[in-house]
Amino acid sequence: MSAQNSLPPSIKTEIPGPGSQRLSKRLSEVETHDVTCLNPPPIFWQKSSGANIWDVDGNRFIDLSAAFGVANVGHSHPDVVAAAERESRELLHGMGDVYPSESKVALLEKLTSHFPQGEKSRTTLSSSGSDAVETAIKTSILKTGRSSILAFEGAYHGLSLGTLPVTHNVKFRKPFESRLPRSTHFARFDDINHVEATMAAMNEKPAAILVEPVQGRGGENVPQPGFLPFLRDLCDKHEVLLIADEIYTGFGRTGTFFACNREEIVPDLLCLGKGMSSGMPISACIGRESVMNSWPKSKGEALHTQTFLGHPPGCSAALASIEIIERMNLSLRAKELGDKALNFLCERLTENSKVSEVRGLGLMIGIECTNSSTAQATVQECLRRGIILLPSGEKGTVLSITPPLNISSEILSFALTTIVESLEDQQ
Ligand SMILES: Cc1ncc(COP(=O)(O)O)c(C=O)c1O
The missing domain is CATH 3.40.640.10 (Type I PLP-dependent aspartate aminotransferase-like (Major domain))
Incomplete structure (x- = not known):
């Protein structure tokens, strides 16, 4: 399976790093309010490949969002x-x-x-x-x-x-x-x-x-x-x-x-x-x-x-x-990887009092948290650990997992384990 450049995270600075913080300040002067959320400041993306994103500070992330479900065959294939x-x-x-x-x-x-x-x-x-x-x-x-x-x-x-x-x-x-x-x-x-x-x-x-x-x-x-x-x-x-x-x-x-x-x-x-x-x-x-x-x-x-x-x-x-x-028959791959991911998350999160449900189909998986502050805190903590996640749900209570369909099984497991550990740390 081609899993172009699926590498583990490499975080070298505080998150967001100094370069992202500088760009955030510049953006705040010129972009209309309520487009990019600058509080907390985001990381600014510089490069992408497969399931990986590099920010302007040279940190490497695993993108579990595929950028809002876009990069189905991986970023910059x-x-x-x-x-x-x-x-x-x-x-x-x-x-x-x-x-x-x-x-x-x-x-x-x-x-x-x-x-x-x-x-x-x-x-x-x-x-x-x-x-x-x-x-x-x-x-x-x-x-x-x-x-x-x-x-x-x-x-x-x-x-x-x-x-x-x-x-x-x-x-x-x-x-x-x-x-x-x-x-x-x-x-x-x-x-x-x-x-x-x-x-x-x-x-x-x-x-x-x-x-x-x-x-x-x-x-x-x-x-x-x-x-x-x-x-x-x-x-x-x-x-x-x-x-x-x-x-x-x-x-x-x-x-x-x-x-x-x-x-x-x-x-x-x-x-x-x-x-x-x-x-x-x-x-x-x-x-x-x-x-x-x-x-x-x-x-x-x-x-x-x-x-x-x-x-x-x-x-x-x-x-x-x-x-x-x-x-690459990525539909079948999404099914197989998705089933495995769903089983893993269900098993590891059933006892977690901050999680009310894990659900999904293929590589479109949601972890429903008991409140939006848990979801928000997990998104931020995962980012610090090198995993990009998006919140979803009308109340922002869901952690949305929609990675590239050709993400490697090992990298996906690594990223899911990081989410589980971040949620465990909040118990
Ligand atoms: C199901 C669905 N329909 C429509 C849209 C709107 O797409 P766009 O943001 O490209 O206009 C989205 C965006 O997230 C979506 O998820």
Whole structure:
């Protein structure tokens, strides 16, 4: 298994080190508040390879976040970098919807080949996860003529004005409430009765049910088997579209290529981003052909596009990343490593009074702490010991573990042991 540069941590300075502290001070003068959290000051990244990150002070870390679930094939994978480099030299920028590049065609063909159950599909590319969700929402409006969405408590679909209404956490929505449509109804995740009741209480049928097959930023919430098939049946019964937001779960993360594949669900629309390219800002909304064909044929100016749609280096990087996932069967690896990691954590943390649950699917694992201060303290302590972790959950109570899918088994064990020990030290 290629586990490029998976090395143990090497911490040479206090954390954050003097270089990070200096940069933090400079950043505080120029960046808008509430973008980068500077209290405590972060480490500033300088270099990455595989599961390793080096900061500006020369400290080496193991990244158990894959940078928000992006680096599925590892950070700065040489094949991905080479593909982006090659394309950048030839064609740094295309005109994605006017004069497209061959790399866009090849990427769309590749994505189509992975649409669940081999169903014929069409794709619209974009730059961020939020863009992909917005494309799916626009498509569902075009297809159904309706505009309400049934989404879920705990859902995170982005922070753009188009996705804020379907992201559940009030903290993000409240300052902008006056500008947001009130056409989202939130049902409890993984609660069949509540979904039915929520749907019944809506004045008009929703255009779509929008669901993350496993909630990511909501805290690694894995639904019971049967929940997604239930949503599929409900959508079919009411002629409502099913949008699967696989921006976090896609490309092998949960042990199958898409999380929908686990129960052989075919969504009407599938949103992708993050791990699609393992590091370039590119995303996609793929849909069943019959649904995507509700977009009218182009008569000139595109009804939906972006300046950087089909960005050639992004397309080439995504193709290279997907080919690595296929070649190395990283979906299976995520399943095997994930099962082992989950067992290990469950065993070691059952007696820990600071931990209320350990859950996950593939390499998307959450440790639910009894309060957010334990989670925060563990994130900081792990960072001091050379492990990068992110908190998740709407209350910040979960330790999120989403490493690169090709992390070596030894390095993953080392990092998990560090988390367990940090939690033990707080008992
Ligand atoms: C499931 C899901 N959907 C959408 C998004 C938004 O993606 P982006 O931040 O690239 O806009 C995220 C980001 O974390 C996500 O996890």
